[in-house]
């Protein structure tokens with residue numbers, strides 16, 4: 001006697017789909033995009049095949065074709081030349097700079113697109129750090145002022161969601177009150193809540209040429225050995241006014257995604273980062289794995305772990321593969 005035969009619920013595609021517990025859809029995804037200065041400029045990130053740094057005009061085209069595929073949310077990162085960077089991330093604080101101008105142009109052309117921004121100093125910093133550096137130290141409270149100013153400029157340009165990726169203490173509350181004091185109460189914050197000091201960010205730092213000029217990011221990003229600490233970060237972010245809690249990277253941190261999802265009621269986001277994308281692309285190019293199947297399995301695992309939102313460089317190719325469902 002074997003009253004329970006789990007294989008009965010796997011016996012054909014209809015029943016398998018009927019009992020399927022999780023689903024990934026294009027509307028779960030946020031597509032990260034890299035922005036560069038100039039016109040008609042497009043260059044591929046060598047460690048991220050299929051991902052390009054784009055000038056604003058071409059970025060509009062990329063957004064347009066993504067919208068047609070059902071991708072409605074985008075996260076924008078500026079890639080600056082070394083010559084434009086300085087200690088104070090000055091270029092990030094220019095209301096007429098590359099980044100806010102691009103946000104304005106995008107929102108004007110595609111008001112329906114949700115634009116998430118990046119708040120941190122590293123794209124503009126000659127030190128390659130997310131905070132202000134003084135004598136080799138990353139200053140916390142002095143950085144908050146800069147981050148809030150950046151957030152206000154981005155909100156004013158039309159950003160829908162502000163994404164503080166810097167990991168300074170207190171930044172969510174500081175940015176929230178700056179936004180509220182300036183009538184941006186409707187602008188959301190997706191906090192990089194549990195952002196780990198990870199080697200999986202390598203290709204992204206290639207894309208922005210933003211690797212730290214000295215040391216590492218371990219005094220502000222979390223130790224990969226810790227999960228309980230993520231609960232402290234999440235509680236702070238919740239109390240400081242975050243609308244989403246993000247875990248980053250995603251794959252080596254599925255347990256952390258699960259932990260936050262069980263302990264908090266805010267929506268959980270996960271960042272399927274550059275190195276995770278690069279590994280799949282590299283192995284697929286060698287014919288060692290089936291890249292598309294692995295991609296879908298990865299995105300599903302992130303959903304299953306408890307993330308309802310996924311930032312992923314796979315967004316466009318995933319959406320293409322699902323186009324028939326639109």
Ligand code: PBG
Nearest residue numbers: 120122165200201204273274275
């Ligand atoms: C920095 C930032 C990083 C990423 C997003 N924002 C890298 C870092 O912390 O050095 C990584 C994203 C990715 O790897 O895809 N503020």
